[in-house]
Amino acid sequence: MTNLDLSRTLAWVRTAKVREVAQGWVPGATGGERKSLRALGSVAAHLLRTSTPDSSWPDEIRAWMKSTKALPADVVAELDAAVKEGGDEVLAHLYASVVAGPRRRVLGTFFTPSDEVATMLKMWDTTQPAPVTVVDVGAGVGVFTAQAARRWAQAHVTAVDVNPVTLGLLGARMSLPDINGDADRIHLVLEDFTTWLPSWSEGTGRLILGNPPYTRGQLITPKDRQRLLAACDGLCTSRASLSAFITALSLKHLGSDDGLCLLLPAQWLESSYAAGLRRHLLLADRRRVELRLAPAELFSDAVVDAVVLLVGTERADNQPFIVSDWEGTASHPVDRATAGDDGWRSWFDKKASAPRTAGSRKLSELAILRRGTATGANEFFCLSDDAVAEHALPTTALRPMIRRLSGFDTDDITDVEFQQLPSTERKWLLVVTERQAEGTAVAAYIRHGEDQGFDTRYLCQVRSGPWFDVNHDLVTPEVVITTMSRGDFHVVENSIGAAITNNLYGWRWRDDVEKSTRSRVLAWLRGPDGQAALKAICRSQGDGLAKVEPAALAGLGLPAALFE
Numbered sequence: 001m002t003n004l005d006l007s008r009t010l011a012w013v014r015t016a017k018v019r020e021v022a023q024g025w026v027p028g029a030t031g032g033e034r035k036s037l038r039a040l041g042s043v044a045a046h047l048l049r050t051s052t053p054d055s056s057w058p059d060e061i062r063a064w065m066k067s068t069k070a071l072p073a074d075v076v077a078e079l080d081a082a083v084k085e086g087g088d089e090v091l092a093h094l095y096a097s098v099v100a101g102p103r104r105r106v107l108g109t110f111f112t113p114s115d116e117v118a119t120m121l122k123m124w125d126t127t128q129p130a131p132v133t134v135v136d137v138g139a140g141v142g143v144f145t146a147q148a149a150r151r152w153a154q155a156h157v158t159a160v161d162v163n164p165v166t167l168g169l170l171g172a173r174m175s176l177p178d179i180n181g182d183a184d185r186i187h188l189v190l191e192d193f194t195t196w197l198p199s200w201s202e203g204t205g206r207l208i209l210g211n212p213p214y215t216r217g218q219l220i221t222p223k224d225r226q227r228l229l230a231a232c233d234g235l236c237t238s239r240a241s242l243s244a245f246i247t248a249l250s251l252k253h254l255g256s257d258d259g260l261c262l263l264l265p266a267q268w269l270e271s272s273y274a275a276g277l278r279r280h281l282l283l284a285d286r287r288r289v290e291l292r293l294a295p296a297e298l299f300s301d302a303v304v305d306a307v308v309l310l311v312g313t314e315r316a317d318n319q320p321f322i323v324s325d326w327e328g329t330a331s332h333p334v335d336r337a338t339a340g341d342d343g344w345r346s347w348f349d350k351k352a353s354a355p356r357t358a359g360s361r362k363l364s365e366l367a368i369l370r371r372g373t374a375t376g377a378n379e380f381f382c383l384s385d386d387a388v389a390e391h392a393l394p395t396t397a398l399r400p401m402i403r404r405l406s407g408f409d410t411d412d413i414t415d416v417e418f419q420q421l422p423s424t425e426r427k428w429l430l431v432v433t434e435r436q437a438e439g440t441a442v443a444a445y446i447r448h449g450e451d452q453g454f455d456t457r458y459l460c461q462v463r464s465g466p467w468f469d470v471n472h473d474l475v476t477p478e479v480v481i482t483t484m485s486r487g488d489f490h491v492v493e494n495s496i497g498a499a500i501t502n503n504l505y506g507w508r509w510r511d512d513v514e515k516s517t518r519s520r521v522l523a524w525l526r527g528p529d530g531q532a533a534l535k536a537i538c539r540s541q542g543d544g545l546a547k548v549e550p551a552a553l554a555g556l557g558l559p560a561a562l563f564e
Contacts, residue, residue, distance in 0.1 A: 006078065013039040014032075020034035025060075039069075044172035046076065048172045053168075054171070088142070127312060133206045137246060167188055194224075207258070209262070232248035239273040262308070270552065294306040305345075360558055360560045370505070375470055378501065385425075402480060
């Protein structure tokens with residue numbers, strides 16, 4: 001994030017005697033984090049350097065910045081020096097240091113470095129007219145807002161975010177010298193972009209810009225999912241991530257003089273949930289479409305494969321569809337007429353996916369694949385031997401659990417290998433129904449979890465039935481496979497019937513698959529040919545790390561010789 005020293009500032013923010021911000025401000029944040037978020041209001045108020053926030057700002061932000069404490073002199077000196085060197089990075093670093101990465105996933109908050117934002121704005125200017133109005137989607141602390149205001153001196157910039165803290169920090173950011181003179185052209189909107197967008201009717205020449213929330217599909221509430229499905233009119237299916245829904249909705253609301261330039265997780269390039277979105281882009285032949293694969297190390301606090309999508313203004317003649325590297329030097333056109341709406345991620349790869357030969361079958365024809373259980377609070381549900389003993393939990397409330405395969409040097413996890421795991425390893429999953437939870441020790445442990453606020457975590461809140469009952473989400477595969485690797489992918493059988501967490505994939509064989517066929521498939525997957533085939537369908541995550549997605553794994557072609 002930043003190399004600047006903010007140790008005094010962060011120490012004060014984490015220990016300030018303040019009340020918590022409302023739980024709904026940053027869903028998933030712990031009580032301690034919500035206190036630190038309140039303390040950031042004092043930081044924002046100091047940076048603003050005026051007695052009160054602007055009267056046009058949302059009421060929640062104004063109240064947050066008014067109920068503040070004076071910063072100590074050493075904090076002021078450190079903060080001022082750091083902000084002078086890099087305002088965007090400092091504010092992003094403060095927020096990211098207060099709210100841990102796993103708890104930023106509900107709102108999908110990840111911050112884009114300034115250099116990458118500059119590249120995106122230049123990318124727009126190279127082929128498109130300067131916008132009259134810019135909207136920053138999921139504006140965060142305002143790196144896109146600030147650069148857009150500086151680059152397009154006549155444009156009005158609307159910063160939209162559902163998070164009052166990041167939007168408040170953006171408000172403070174507006175007082176810094178580099179954009180202070182542009183502040184009157186910047187408007188703060190504290191709303192969900194997907195509900196605000198239909199009411200946005202600010203003229204023509206509009207550019208939808210930014211880094212939409214990286215919120216996974218399973219974190220979207222059922223009610224919101226139904227609303228988004230209806231609004232995007234077939235461009236996405238129910239499994240779409242929030243960023244894919246936002247992209248679809250943005251495309252639906254583009255006028256002829258409007259366009260978009262968004263930084264998105266690259267999964268939509270190949271996922272079945274976005275086939276309609278990809279088809280729409282192919283058919284929009286009067287608009288320039290450009291895809292640029294972002295550097296793998298783009299986000300310092302997340303491993304994610306990202307891509308920039310540019311959709312230009314509408315022209316009178318057919319426009320190109322371009323795929324390129326980040327610098328735009330290695331680019332090639334796509335023939336819209338012959339391109340399909342699947343497998344776009346492979347357009348960026350030098351290696352081609354492993355071909356399927358005549359008579360071969362997909363893995364999904366032999367097995368039912370699943371991602372592991374998403375508990376929503378691994379700190380509560382995943383227990384070590386030591387934790388089980390500390391809380392005196394009965395064995396009837398526990399299931400053997402696998403969180404990682406690195407501790408197993410075997411092709412089959414048996415009870416012997418499982419028992420050899422250290423007592424500090426989290427290897428038990430709490431699996432209880434409401435009736436089973438009536439036991440004294442289990443009930444006490446659940447109360448302990450509620451005291452820690454685990455019941456307020458998003459997935460726990462929306463779980464069908466009691467927040468602590470993961471029975472409906474339980475995944476106990478017959479085969480387990482790692483999702484990411486710098487070397488070979490570990491494929492193991494699961495003889496003990498352990499549950500797996502959602503950082504692993506697993507499958508159960510279909511009933512009609514013979515044992516001899518299962519053995520041949522597993523031997524092939526572990527061998528050089530199978531490993532090469534797995535790596536060919538992976539996405540590159542940078543630094544030699546490869547990741548396989550569930551859809552790609554399901555479509556893996558198995559050689560016909562395995563079935564002869």
